[in-house]
Amino acid sequence: MTATESDSSVMDLARFYLGDIPHIRELGMELVEVGCGDAIMRLPYRSDLVGDPDTGVLHGGAVSVLIDSVCGLAVLSAMRNPGPIATLDLRIDYLKPARVGEPLHAQADCFRLTHQIAFVRSTAFHQNPAEPVAAAQATFVIKGEGGGLAADRRRS
Template sequence: MSVDPEKFQRMIQSQKFLDGIPHMGALGVQLVNFEVGKVTVRLPYRPEIVGNPDTGVIAGGAISALLDNVCGSSVVARVARPNAFATLDLRIDYMKPAVPERDVFAFAECYKVTRLIAFVRGYAYQDSSDEPIANATATFMFTGKGMLAQAKGL
């Protein structure tokens, strides 16, 4: 694997990393904060991702996709190497609906990594991280082959 570690470090801390994931591009997800093992992103409100047209509330599925992705990003932020990995398991608890017309933020922390598995917890919120709209718990498995698409050409 001929990836320049410094270039990889820079790339994962930039919007480029999210932009390299087509579904995140489709959702318009923006990087807010990146530190070792911890990532925060923002999902801009848009009418196309509304699940309940009666209320204008964003679909749970879009929040799930956001949380799945930020959880994965936190693994990259912790291991800082381009090895590909796959989601094994993702649990999401929805505490309250997102307020319409407002962006949703998602934070995740990769708190433990073993040789094969990464353990992550995260949550989604709007105004304050003290009042999450959803909680996530995820595990990921390093697949041992291939590398992250974004690492290609670095």
């Protein structure tokens, strides 16, 4: 289910998220889709995000920025009444180098939301989600109304 079908407020949230957070705007990240508890974002390839100038491969840190960002959006979109969130921890496995010159996508799924903590899984890939470049898991501390709503909203 995409936000346009289900809930225009999720779309407003995503627009704020991508437009008003300086570092997300600065990196030129784009929204691909957002649902209720899941999201996909895209990071265009840029030469100033390279970590190895000999090969042109993106810096792992740029991948972590994309993953942290899409995880945060998935958490916010899962909340009935979104409030401030903060990353508690983030673990990323770098499965293979990102390809030079190609945009990178990351999808995130908030698979459990309590009143205080959100649990998220994420993968980064170029075109095919079945060929991930990186896999991640994160938890967020949330303030606002959470409470396992992502699953409830999907069922309704």
